[in-house]
Amino acid sequence: MTVATVGPVRVIGTGLLGASVGLGLRTHGVAVQLEDPSRTALALARDVGAGTPAGPDDPEPALVVVAAPPDVTSDVVRAALAAHPHAVVTDVASVKGYVLAELRAAGADLTRYVGSHPMAGRERSGPSAAVPDLFLGRPWVLTDSGASAPAALLAVRHLAVDLGALPVAMDADAHDAAVAAVSHVPQIAASLVAARLRTVDDTALGLAGQGLRDVTRIAASDPALWTSILAANADAVRAVLRDLREDLDTVLGALDSAAAASGPETVELGALATIARAIADGNTGVARVPGKHGGAQRTYAVVTVLVPDTPGQIARLLADVGDADVNVEDLHLEHAAGRPVGMTSISVLPTRAEHLETELTARGWRIVR
Amino acid sequence: MTVATVGPVRVIGTGLLGASVGLGLRTHGVAVQLEDPSRTALALARDVGAGTPAGPDDPEPALVVVAAPPDVTSDVVRAALAAHPHAVVTDVASVKGYVLAELRAAGADLTRYVGSHPMAGRERSGPSAAVPDLFLGRPWVLTDSGASAPAALLAVRHLAVDLGALPVAMDADAHDAAVAAVSHVPQIAASLVAARLRTVDDTALGLAGQGLRDVTRIAASDPALWTSILAANADAVRAVLRDLREDLDTVLGALDSAAAASGPETVELGALATIARAIADGNTGVARVPGKHGGAQRTYAVVTVLVPDTPGQIARLLADVGDADVNVEDLHLEHAAGRPVGMTSISVLPTRAEHLETELTARGWRIVR
Numbered sequence: 001m002t003v004a005t006v007g008p009v010r011v012i013g014t015g016l017l018g019a020s021v022g023l024g025l026r027t028h029g030v031a032v033q034l035e036d037p038s039r040t041a042l043a044l045a046r047d048v049g050a051g052t053p054a055g056p057d058d059p060e061p062a063l064v065v066v067a068a069p070p071d072v073t074s075d076v077v078r079a080a081l082a083a084h085p086h087a088v089v090t091d092v093a094s095v096k097g098y099v100l101a102e103l104r105a106a107g108a109d110l111t112r113y114v115g116s117h118p119m120a121g122r123e124r125s126g127p128s129a130a131v132p133d134l135f136l137g138r139p140w141v142l143t144d145s146g147a148s149a150p151a152a153l154l155a156v157r158h159l160a161v162d163l164g165a166l167p168v169a170m171d172a173d174a175h176d177a178a179v180a181a182v183s184h185v186p187q188i189a190a191s192l193v194a195a196r197l198r199t200v201d202d203t204a205l206g207l208a209g210q211g212l213r214d215v216t217r218i219a220a221s222d223p224a225l226w227t228s229i230l231a232a233n234a235d236a237v238r239a240v241l242r243d244l245r246e247d248l249d250t251v252l253g254a255l256d257s258a259a260a261a262s263g264p265e266t267v268e269l270g271a272l273a274t275i276a277r278a279i280a281d282g283n284t285g286v287a288r289v290p291g292k293h294g295g296a297q298r299t300y301a302v303v304t305v306l307v308p309d310t311p312g313q314i315a316r317l318l319a320d321v322g323d324a325d326v327n328v329e330d331l332h333l334e335h336a337a338g339r340p341v342g343m344t345s346i347s348v349l350p351t352r353a354e355h356l357e358t359e360l361t362a363r364g365w366r367i368v369r
Numbered sequence: 370m371t372v373a374t375v376g377p378v379r380v381i382g383t384g385l386l387g388a389s390v391g392l393g394l395r396t397h398g399v400a401v402q403l404e405d406p407s408r409t410a411l412a413l414a415r416d417v418g419a420g421t422p423a424g425p426d427d428p429e430p431a432l433v434v435v436a437a438p439p440d441v442t443s444d445v446v447r448a449a450l451a452a453h454p455h456a457v458v459t460d461v462a463s464v465k466g467y468v469l470a471e472l473r474a475a476g477a478d479l480t481r482y483v484g485s486h487p488m489a490g491r492e493r494s495g496p497s498a499a500v501p502d503l504f505l506g507r508p509w510v511l512t513d514s515g516a517s518a519p520a521a522l523l524a525v526r527h528l529a530v531d532l533g534a535l536p537v538a539m540d541a542d543a544h545d546a547a548v549a550a551v552s553h554v555p556q557i558a559a560s561l562v563a564a565r566l567r568t569v570d571d572t573a574l575g576l577a578g579q580g581l582r583d584v585t586r587i588a589a590s591d592p593a594l595w596t597s598i599l600a601a602n603a604d605a606v607r608a609v610l611r612d613l614r615e616d617l618d619t620v621l622g623a624l625d626s627a628a629a630a631s632g633p634e635t636v637e638l639g640a641l642a643t644i645a646r647a648i649a650d651g652n653t654g655v656a657r658v659p660g661k662h663g664g665a666q667r668t669y670a671v672v673t674v675l676v677p678d679t680p681g682q683i684a685r686l687l688a689d690v691g692d693a694d695v696n697v698e699d700l701h702l703e704h705a706a707g708r709p710v711g712m713t714s715i716s717v718l719p720t721r722a723e724h725l726e727t728e729l730t731a732r733g734w735r736i737v738r
Contacts, residue, residue, distance in 0.1 A: 178573030191651025204547030219651035282560025282588035312691025322681025
């Protein structure tokens with residue numbers, strides 16, 4: 001693969017993202033200079049092969065990637081623009097508007113700055129969790145500062161492409177509004193739902209199903225990181241959150257009417273319709289969520305199979321799926337509390353579903369129709 | 370397997386649950402009599418092997434299972450108690466308090482009634498979606514009417530066990546409070562988050578990750594069914610939802626302070642701590658959610674592997690996992706929009722994680738550490 005990125009590249013901040021950027025560039029032979037206030041993080045990043053700690057004799061970098069915590073990003077970008085007067089500088093902070101605003105207020109040279117946000121992450125953090133493939137196939141948002149030089153925009157686009165990401169050009173405010181709706185508000189909702197479970201007894205929690213596990217999975221996210229993200233994007237997040245609260249109040253009002261009634265026929269006019277509308281609006285919204293390959297979730301057919309919960313069974317199932325020449329678009333194991341059998345739901349292209357059911361049945365699998 | 374259920378069993382309402390009860394009992398050779406106001410649903414249930422349409426010459430049933438829509442359940446139960454004066458009658462409605470209250474108000478014979486709720490379901494509904502294994506390994510809540518005869522409680526417990534479910538005794542109110550927290554409020558939250566996506570443009574939706582897909586998956590649920598469930602459990606649901614709204618308002622207040630500030634140091638005292646607390650409380654709650662085998666999610670270690678997106682690759686991976694004699698507790702495909710490589714996260718017992726990583730690496734897999 002030919003690499004478009006012109007080195008050397010300086011990575012400031014060697015956490016998960018910075019070290020992964022370094023690792024990815026190193027696999028292409030690009031020279032990477034590393035900086036981090038933490039000597040431990042710096043040494044770890046070097047040890048995982050993300051690059052070489054920056055020294056006084058380093059050649060001037062052509063590109064500086066700032067991967068510092070969101071709350072210090074603009075300061076570090078500003079310092080980098082000053083320290084490297086000929087370099088293009090980008091950052092990977094997950095919120096873009098406030099960084100740009102702070103740089104503009106400080107009179108930074110915005111011709112050499114392009115904000116960016118790779119939509120990639122992991123449960124684990126820090127340089128030891130870094131991987132060169134972290135950005136593979138993930139959207140990488142590029143935000144023009146409004147004054148960004150074409151050469152600067154191209155340099156950051158090349159970085160994204162060289163790391164296997166999919167560049168997406170958006171202005172900073174559009175980006176912040178987008179992540180508020182598709183990431184930040186869902187995080188808050190998951191955390192609030194999970195928080196309600198603190199006081200629920202174990203017997204009640206024993207009734208939990210896959211739905212609750214799915215809704216609350218991301219509630220395990222890091223409070224410190226999310227506090228800085230949400231604070232930095234407070235404006236966009238509260239706009240979406242206020243609309244959500246209005247919908248919530250509407251549902252609560254309908255539930256009050258339903259609770260006051262003795263039965264469906266005595267429920268205040270419109271209350272049931274209000275509840276139905278809230279669920280139906282959710283149907284409309286979720287149908288728009290892109291699945292794998294950018295297609296909508298609904299474009300896949302689901303084939304559900306009973307699978308004994310012993311080593312190798314799922315492998316045997318998927319080997320048979322492979323033999324049937326059907327590609328697994330998504331896979332979902334349904335949990336069977338304490339039981340020796342589980343259900344595996346396989347998402348496939350609708351045109352392949354019937355073929356797959358036939359093939360699997362012929363191979364002795366129990367299809368759940 | 371010896372069956373404890375004494376037949377004949379009459380199933381009233383041959384939708385997904387009723388037909389699945391019939392199918393499960395038929396596999397044990399128990400005589401099943403079917404009733405449904407819809408002749409089509411009745412014929413379909415018969416065709417899938419759920420039992421035989423009830424006729425005038427049928428022997429009196431020993432047990433009646435009412436699997437009618439929630440809003441008509443108590444009427445149907447009352448009619449069944451009257452029509453079959455010696456039978457034990459149970460229902461499978463997902464809300465229990467209002468059914469019991471309506472039966473008590475109507476002066477029904479509660480000694481022969483035991484409310485129940487099998488925690489099982491599927492995306493698809495109706496008799497054609499019925500499977501004998503629907504209840505396998507799922508909790509099945511049994512609610513004593515307060516007057517239920519020991520023999521009646523035993524009969525319904527036998528039904529649950531014979532269908533492979535795990536009986537859980539709870540009183541009706543405790544059940545309703547439990548499902549409000551672990552099922553009904555999460556459903557509303559998922560629907561409200563998804564509803565906010567209706568007005569988000571496609572570019573923004575393109576930034577969606579697995580987190581959003583997980584949080585909003587159940588937002589695809591059926592509005593009519595959920596309206597009757599939420600209306601029937603309005604009291605318990607609004608209690609949890611009001612607490613959630615209070616938490617939401619607290620977060621909104623903190624976001625207002627953050628939005629008004631020029632930077633972290635100027636944010637009103639306590640606002641950031643409030644946001645951090647909301648996320649941290651979510652950590653505490655989600656850590657209590659039982660995973661597969663009833664263990665907490667956190668008790669599994671996750672091994673993440675890069676997998677080419679071509680037929681048979683996941684099968685090859687899981688075959689290797691099987692060869693390594695490691696059992697897959699859970700599996701999660703990370704989507705790679707339009708890209709030829711995906712990440713597969715395999716949850717295993719922590720004691721097996723290192724062994725698995727070694728084995729997979731030796732077999733040429735790229736482990737994402």
